Amino acid sequence: MLLAAAGPSILHGDGSESHRLVGVWWLLLGLAVVVVIVVVGLVVVALVRRPGPSSLGDDWWIAAGGVALPVVVLLVVAVATVDATAHLRIRKPDELRVEVVGRRWWWDVRYPGTGVVTANEIHVPVGRPLDIGLDSDNVTHSFWLPDLAGKVDLIPGQHNDLRFTVRQAGVYQGLCAEYCGLEHAKMHFLLVAESPARFETWLAGQRAGALDATGRTVFEQSACAGCHTVRGTEAVGTKGPDLTHLASRQTLAGDTVDNTAAELRAWITDPQSLKRGALMPAVPLSRAQLDAIVAYLRGLR
């Protein structure tokens, strides 16, 4: 196939929406190839043929090629458009609702009715219809999972929904597709689609408050607590991502780096070295404090 298998692709078709659109794509590509071959062929012949009058009058050329051909092609395209539109993004029974808020430059993720709050990593059960609610309280972003579904913008002052179903278990790359300022390029996220049973286990784990571990008081008393929430502790800030179960996440800072001890330490020491525009300051910490906080956060499974 034309496209590399490694990264995301709109041709993977792992979601109900992207799957249908893969079909639309092949139809469009097929029509495009036919049109291009026919038209370029005509241009080439027109250029190389021995000059002489055409057996077809000018008007016929234009009527046939310029009107009839596009009309036929467009009718097919129009039917495909209406058909796809009618089947996509429609409300289904038993939807799982996930609330996503676009922040600069990370994603706040909530599961209504459960109290679960997380960031940059959305877990969903395979096969269950999803209703992803999309909002922003700052600038416009756009929510996109190339392998699963097309985009929907997150617009301040307007609530949007994206509805689709994941067909295949896996970890999918998501990203912000609407220019949103300095770190637009590093506003990625992951969508983890797993079996309903594993999803329920995950949800139950996220529901619980944070494990009590050493380092908690250092964290609570540092500037971190002013921006971050760790549920069950005195840290209740909301400017940054909820860290209650940070250690259960695969990546940090909008999928900028892997969630390892070294990267976490690097991030806390100097966020801007990993993400130039990040709206988290480098908080001055003693070595001991830093060690304690990293250990604490690593323990928040």
Place this chain on the structure above:
Amino acid sequence: MSAEITPPADPHAVSSAWEDPAGIVGFLTSVDHKRIGVRYIYTAFVFFVIAGLLALVMRAQLAEPKNHLLGPGAYNQLFTMHGTLMIFFFNTPVLAGFGNYLVPLMIGSRDMAFPRLNAFSYWIFVLSGLFIGASLVSGHMPDGGWFAYVPYTNPTFNPGVGMDFWGLGVVFTGISTTVGAVNFIVTIFKMRAPGMTLNRMPIYVWSMLVFGFMVIFAVPAITLAAGLLELDRLFGTRFFDPTGGGNVLLYQHLFWFWGHPEVYILFIPATGMVSTMIAVFSRRKLAGYLWVATALVGVGFISFGVWVHHMFATGMPAMAMSFFSAASLIIAIPSGVLFFAWIATMWSGRVTFTTPMLFCIGFLVIFLLGGVTGVMVAVMPFDWQVTDTYFVVAHFHYVLNGAVVFPIFGALYYWMPKMTGRMLSERLGRWSFWVMFVAFNITFFPMHLLGMEGMPRRVYTYDPSLGWDHLNLLVSAASGFFGLGTGLTFVNIAWSRFRGAPATADPWAADTLEWATASPTPHHNFTAIPVVASRHPLWDKGALTWAETTDDPAGRSLGPDGARTRTTPWTSGADTRPEGHLRVPLDTVVPFLLACAIGVVFLGLLVDRSVIWGLGLALAAVNGLLWAWRTELDAV
């Protein structure tokens, strides 16, 4: 085939009435549509080169993942400036420049309807270009993208002067485009030579007429969008601030109500150029004249009903958006008409492969691909996938860079001889074309694939794990060659100024009236006004006839007397009966001064000093009065 060209009187006798003062004074005061047109073209190309270099820097940054050449701040400024300069300060003005030069000649007039307004529109263009260019020099470039979406461009998220350069600059330059459009419309309706009825007008003139009307209806929307944005930014209104009851989508609607027609505002004159060149180099008249003229007008109309296709992902009701999806598809029909008119022309013609024709052929291929992906992105659900990705970047570079810039380059080779009196080198021209054509496709085609692999627009960096690195490297490498290919044409132009073979009056054996006068065009264009008897005056059997001065006032400027007295006739709109004559104003500095005064207003707004913009307004008022009070005959 071409008629013998014999201007009826000694041109030297009349040219003294038209000469501009020498030196800088002449430069600042000329109202000659040809000088202004050529200047427009050169100035626009300066912006083209700047914007192109910015693009090359961006491509260098993206050549490899996690590159550290540019940080996010710099990168965001570069793509904002690249888009803004290309659309507002290259594409639009360069086409206006060609129109300025060619329209009066093609319709057999000695100047535009409003020569002073013409000078004014050029000065506004230059000053607004300098205005926005100052952001580059001062390092305070806007970074909101050429589309400047709110709320990111609201003062809350984007303080500082950068976005004001954009917002004010766009309103500023809109003045130029608008008055230019009015001038084109009036010129085309009222200044055509006797006999050039509407259905004998060259297709290029039709395209400039549609251009004019589209500008007049579209540009107010962007002026409003940028103007309200600036009110928000400078005076604390909340039009686009959702936290103060403002509306974010309102901005997008206003922007695209201009933004989409703008694409066709650029494309339509380009098709006018292509229609002209293809017919000339196929040695036959354009197939389906009426079809083509109708298609141009049709595109103009339909293009105002498609803007929402830039907003398919905004979550508006699918039903409402489907209308715009359908309208966007329908545009393919007039485009198909144009395309097959060109094919039919070449099919039964005798094609000669000159450089301008090569650019036209390159245009056909590129436009076809851009059109095909245009149909794809018009399919709303498919667009949900590809919008805001490199697929769209590829698509619109096929239509804006390919289908507009290629015709413009062809037009340089075709019309430069008329402007400078010297031919460009065909050999260098062919090199330039082939390098541009091949590099263009290697630069932009892979972008479709990148978009399908999930690469969004406007990202300054990407992770190697995403699999975008190889194609990006290829794209970046090819983009350098594309730049090189355009450079060859610039070298060619410079070379031809000194070494180019002298051009005859009609080097291409073409059919339209600009070739009925000497190359370079004399100051007064035509000693006597040509009388038109067909759509292809220079291809008619027998020599072109030249009008004689008649006794009634309407005919006074038709003959050589008109040239001697610096006048040009005006005629009735539909059937071109001579109705009177227009005094072509003497050179004047008032348009320049008025433009400067308006510049002071914008400068004052930029630095937020009411004294300065107040002063600018006062100066503008004085100059406006001066303009109204002095007549055409006062040389100031």
